Amino acid sequence: MLNFERVKISHEDPAARVKSFTLEPVREYSTEEATAEASRCIGCNICTQACPASLDIGGYIKSTAVGDPAQTVRIVFENLPFPAIIGRVCTHLCEDICVLYDTGGPIAIRHLKRYAADQFPDYGKILDLPRKKFVGKRVAVIGGGPSGLTAAFYLTIQGVRVTLFEKLPALGGFMKTGIPRYRLPQETLDKEIGFITSQGVDVHLGTEIGKDIQFSQIMNEYDAVYMAVGNQTPHMTGTPGSDAVNVMHATEFLRKASFGEHVDVGKNVAIIGGGFTANDSSRTSLRLGAKNVVIMYRRRDVDRPGYPTMNADEELEEAEEENVKYVWEVTPFEYVKEGNRVTKLRYWQNEMVAEKGGRAKPVPIKDKVLEMDVDLVIEATGQETDYSFMGDEFAKMLRLTPHGQPIVDENNMTSIPGLFSGGDSTNSNRDLISAVRDADLAVNGILQYLNAMDQVSEEWLPILDRWKKYSPVSAKIAYAERGM
Ligand code: SF4
Incomplete structure (x- = not known):
């Protein structure tokens, strides 16, 4: 028998949580609660159309409903490598158009993702990642935020040698510096960023482009560059x-x-x-x-x-x-x-x-x-983005929109051949999940640019635009009803 009421999520007492950076205001579903909530989902995947990264939401919720959160994590990893982070801080626009919005409340998609991800301290034990041989190409990633980390992960597991340059002494970008620890615990960041870098990403912390290493040197030494520098100014x-x-x-x-x-x-x-x-x-x-x-x-x-x-x-x-x-x-x-x-x-x-x-x-x-x-x-x-780190020669070649964002093609390649760009500096949504989509696009684009597509594991290429399989008409109606 279907239960149509959304399973309530409980919160810590405001008087207690306001004294602490480690107490998350929103508690986590228990296994019983998560199973009950996930069981309400009818798997229509209308919500996928609202997800910038086009996750298979109906698919991963069904996995939790049948008691298989490991499969939930595997499905999320088809497009993004940090389910516990996104399960806490995503803007979850998917829930705004859930078809059950007026029937007991939208499925708690974000909370369910957090629940599933938190069951597994080591994703290496549940994912069957490819162990690709070096494909003979080297890519530099500038910026260790969500977009840079996503690109570094999917390229590295395909056998591309990735060097990641980060100005700050820690990885995470805005997830580390802009989202407070009470919303996103340090151990969650450590677990997921640690898993990404453990795939073999060569990380250079505290390295400022234009000062510690010149942008022109990076462009010369690497076969392609992914620039995910955020809005720093x-x-x-x-x-x-x-x-x-x-x-x-x-x-x-x-x-x-x-x-x-x-x-x-x-x-x-x-x-x-x-x-x-x-x-x-x-x-x-x-x-x-x-x-x-x-x-x-x-x-x-x-x-x-x-x-x-x-x-x-x-x-x-x-x-x-x-x-x-x-x-x-x-x-x-x-x-x-x-x-x-x-x-x-x-x-x-x-x-x-x-x-x-x-x-x-x-x-x-x-x-x-x-x-x-x-x-x-x-x-x-x-904030805005300052491109002076590129030096005059490259800054002049980089075509920008009137809003100061790099103009990119359908693969997120800029006007400079071999230079791809994504994340907050490049898209107007300026949220974490859109930064992930940019990286997904760029990974596919970079592998094509490097003529490496015949050497990759197809099942580990980020899946783009899955939403196209589902009815856009239903999504438009749901959006209109929400006044969006
Ligand atoms: S729109 Fe709601 S009911 Fe349909 S798949 Fe998404 S979460 Fe499940």
Whole structure:
């Protein structure tokens, strides 16, 4: 007999979790719960159309339903090599279009993936990876984040010799520096990144391109290059007073917290911005000892980045449970300094003015100045990519979109032959699962470019665009019903 109600996932008590970087707010399904939840899935795979990496979601959920989580992990590995990470932090847009959304709730796809992956401390024991001989080609990967690691994994297991260059002293990219440890535990990162590198990736940490090694040297010495450098340059608002010592960008704040560096948050923290990075900064501030944390966003709650999705709702709900306050429709216009420190933040309330044919625009109501005390201001206002590390010759050859992203072909090859690019610097979704898709495309593209396709294990090539097998009409209807 089918049970249509989604199996509830339990959460740690907000008062306890807010004191800890190691207590994950969301608990894990037990085996009984995971089996019951997975058994609700009807295997239609409509959800696959919402997954940028085109995972066989219906297939892997069925495996858990029949008590075979190892097969779940094997199916996930067809497209991505870190199921426990993605099972915790994916934006899970797949759940927003699950056909059971209005029938007991969407299948808890993300939680089920986490459950399955966590059953296996060593994936080597359940995966039958090819042990390919060296195919005679060498590829450099620049950037050790999700996209670079995915490409390094799938190329290495095919017998390509991969050298990975990472500027920081640790691998993981944004998974390490931008996602706080309470959402993504260090041991989960270690397990999955360790498994990837143990396939034989030659990792060079603390190596900055353009300084420790020239980009031109890499282009000369390797048969192809995959560039997955993320958005490293913070975009600051330039608000008067932002040169004070207690104003920082969210990427710097989260990176310092991640590496255990001291950050003095004081009592009152204001975060400027309304996206996921603002949320992560707010909850990290609380865990570092702040008492009053306020997120300030210039538009309405329904306009915030990522809305309307289940993921955006969940993140807001969890933050509110931990006592984060949201102030919508405001424009901070001055950080008031005493000496070299900001002590107050001045802002205006906005009104939203309808724009012909576009989004409503926030317009400040300037006749009333509002004020709040602050000990730290964190600007979660986006990042950009700086390509100066490539040197003039190559930077000139790299064609960019008006938004500063490399223009790539259907295989993610840039305008420079042999140079492929992917991840946050290249796609507009800027989420982990899209970074994985870029790498999947580039792996296929690089192997073709290297004329190595006749030497590969076909069953270990990332499967692209699986969603095309399923009805796009049903997906469009499901999206429309969700207002997406
Ligand atoms: S849309 Fe929902 S019911 Fe259909 S396969 Fe995906 S998770 Fe299962």
